[in-house]
Amino acid sequence: MNVLAVGAHPDDLELQCFGTLALYAEQGHQVFAAVVTNGDKGNFDVEPAELARIREAEFRASCAVIGAVPIWMGYEDEYLIPSLKARLAVTDAIRQANPDVVITHGPSDYHPDHRYAGQLVWDALPLAGIAGVKTAHAAMDRQATLYHMDNFGGVEFRPTEFVDITGAMEKKLEALGKHASQLRIFGQLLDVDLRDVVRTVAKFRGYQAGSVYAEGFAKVEAWYRGLARRVLPTAEQPGRFVYRTGPSEPREE
Structure with a gap:
């Protein structure tokens, strides 16, 4: 399969769905990672043009960790709106990947760039298969299934x-570690360790999923996009906990 994940900012996918993307890649699927904005407003002590350059380099290094094809769209951070120009740009990004599965932000996310990126993907998907809508890439030849990924911190999201x-999990953390500019600024301004956020949310979703770590998704239900099969990856060696009836401690398998 071809898999496309679309995030608003250069570290969004690493935070919310890179474990799943890593599994897709390991299982032989072609993975594309697209970022709509350039993240140029994210640090108070780096000028926007320089920060955009840094964050693009970090994003490409992160994609290399899992073997994903990067798609850098370059819209200004914090100013994203669902314009026709942006919709057509997202349409072209979707066509570049020609995906079976698309993952993006949901409508309950906290950041307007996140919500608008998700809206743009939703609006662009029907256009991506229409040959009369012209963009740089040809119309896609399949119907993609859309999933929303978790919100930051798992807030107001029901997988x-x-x-x-x-x-x-280690590949997810390695990829997130490439975003040094974001790790630094979250720690400096908010006293938040993004790696700890990732571990905590993945552990919590793991309790819900019956595994050590998990990522949660919500399938977007729409006409002609229903499936009778699972398209999200299944771990080859699930990290289950086995409980004994005696006094010994639970052990991880």
Whole structure:
């Protein structure tokens, strides 16, 4: 399959769905990671043009960790709106990947760039298969299934499906570690360790999913996009806990 994940900012996918993308890649699927904005407003002590350059380099290094194809769209951070120009740009990004599965932000996310990126993907998907809508890439030749990924910190998000990312957790953290500019600024300004956020949310979703670590998703239900099969990856060696009836401690399998 071809898999496309679309995030608003250069570290959004690493935070919310990179474990799943890593599993897709490990299982032989072609993974594309698209970022709509350039993240140029994210640090108070780096000028926007320089920060955009830094964050693009960090994003490309992160994609290399899992072997994803990066798609850098370059819209200004904090100013994203669902314009026709942006919709057509997202349409072209979707066509570049020609995906079977698309993952993006949901409508309950806290950041307007996140919500608008998700809206743009939703609006662009029907256009991506219409040959009369002209962009740089040809119309896609398949119907994609759309999933919303978790919100930051898991706030106000109810997953309908889970992916056991226990075996991909270290790659997810390695990829997030490439975003040094964001790790620094979150720690400096908010006293937040993004790696700890990722571990905590993945552990919590793991409790819900019956695994050590998991990522949660919600399938977007729409006409002609229903499936009778699972398309989210299944871990080859699930990280289950086995409980004994005696006094010994639970052990991880």
